[in-house]
Amino acid sequence: MARTWAAARELKLRQTAIDWLKFRTDDGAVPLTRDEILDFKFEGDSFRLQPTQQGIRKPAVFDAALSIQTVYRPPGKERPYDDTVGADGLIRYMWRGDDPALAENRALRRAMELELPLIWFIGVGMKPALFQAVCPVYIIEEEPELQRFVIAPMDEEAFVRRPTDGDTVLQATIKRYMSRETKVRLHQPVFRSTVLRAYEDRCAVCNLGHRELLDAAHIIPDSHDLGIASVVNGMALCKIHHAAFDSFLMGIRPDHVVQIRPDLLEEVDGPMLQHGLKELHGKPLMKLPSARGERPKRELLDMAYGRFLAGTAA
Incomplete structure (x- = not known):
């Protein structure tokens, strides 16, 4: 050339x-x-x-x-x-x-x-x-x-x-826009790929292996202190278990055991609730990263589990 x-x-x-x-x-x-x-x-x-x-x-x-x-x-x-x-x-x-x-x-x-x-x-x-x-x-x-x-x-x-000359409303708006774009276009896809690769495209809770049905779930809300792609603050979860985890219907103990909110264990509402959630109560996670250094950080799981317990007591 x-x-x-x-x-x-x-x-x-x-x-x-x-x-x-x-x-x-x-x-x-x-x-x-x-x-x-x-x-x-x-x-x-x-x-x-x-x-x-x-x-x-x-x-x-x-x-x-x-x-x-x-x-x-x-x-x-x-x-x-x-x-x-x-x-x-x-x-x-x-x-x-x-x-x-x-x-x-x-x-x-x-x-x-x-x-x-x-x-x-x-x-x-x-x-x-x-x-x-x-x-x-x-x-x-x-x-x-x-x-x-x-x-x-x-x-x-x-x-x-x-803009760098001053701090007008317009400049502040532009900064917020670029920060939001950074999260959507960089943090989220990098985090997702890092977590799904660590879990070999399998749900930690049920072992579902269809990537298109999996999310990279944050154990605690995203924090800059943990880095752009902090796999230790993430788990691969299928969409139903991600939603259950985020809404405190399901918790994960620091020893990697699944807990279901007590009132759901008493509820009768068809096979999805029975097999998708209730039967997992007390069971260990079905998938964890093979590299121990990429597994969920115990203190982060402890924090998330504390929020789950607080929600079940409310």
């Missing part, structure tokens, strides 16, 4: 790649392996979208970075770079190293200046490595004193650079 590309052609490749990833992942719902991501072609030629060892990919023929990557680490294992959630709900992506003039950092800064869409590959599992493709994302700000960029995932027609 030629060393110099027209800006329009570079943008066309970005948009083609984003459309292709959305199609391959069912609009971000399904993670991909590295080999699956390598299937991408542009104008008949293979074109690598994903960084390899580096966290930032800028093709030599591009004016700015094309994609970024965050590797998966099991709970308790530190990532090479500490990407965090700010108080405004937006993601911070760390520079590579501490030199602002490093080529990869300049490539990201250029993408910010040109307001170009990027692809973010977020690791959600290993053996094989699985990545959630979140796209498009935009760099809307740099925080050089903290050596990081501010990232917001949103579609091109919704993209707006975050």
